[in-house]
Amino acid sequence: MADGDWVFPSRTRTLKQTSSLVNAIKSSRKEAGVDARVTPHVMRYAFSDLLRTADVDPVVRRALVGHVTEEMQEHYSTVSVDEKREAMKKVATKLAEVRQASEGEKKGDDRGYTNEKQEAA
Numbered sequence: 136m137a138d139g140d141w142v143f144p145s146r147t148r149t150l151k152q153t154s155s156l157v158n159a160i161k162s163s164r165k166e167a168g169v170d171a172r173v174t175p176h177v178m179r180y181a182f183s184d185l186l187r188t189a190d191v192d193p194v195v196r197r198a199l200v201g202h203v204t205e206e207m208q209e210h211y212s213t214v215s216v217d218e219k220r221e222a223m224k225k226v227a228t229k230l231a232e233v234r235q236a237s238e239g240e241k242k243g244d245d246r247g248y249t250n251e252k253q254e255a256a
């Protein structure tokens with residue numbers, strides 16, 4: 136990695152340990168005017184979620200976040216309200232398609248398809 140690649144580089148230009156990040160995060164949070172509690176752990180969750188929503192390959196995500204197993208990666212993933220809303224829109228669309236197809240089967244659609252009860256009558 137290049138010198139400027141770390142968000143919080145150590146004096147030796149290597150990655151800082153989590154315990155030494157607390158003060159750097161605290162001062163950065165204050166400088167940015169962020170009132171929320173931010174910890175290395177919170178940043179790890181956020182980074183993991185950003186990677187997931189950016190559709191980064193799961194193997195690459197695990198390597199970047201330092202997870203060994205898929206289970207740990209899932210543990211560090213959260214789902215935003217917007218993602219939940221988008222999922223519910225997709226479900227509603229799918230249900231409407233299924234209902235429309237079901238109604239088409241009952242009535243017989245313009246392609247000449249009918250349901251079994253109509254054919255038997």
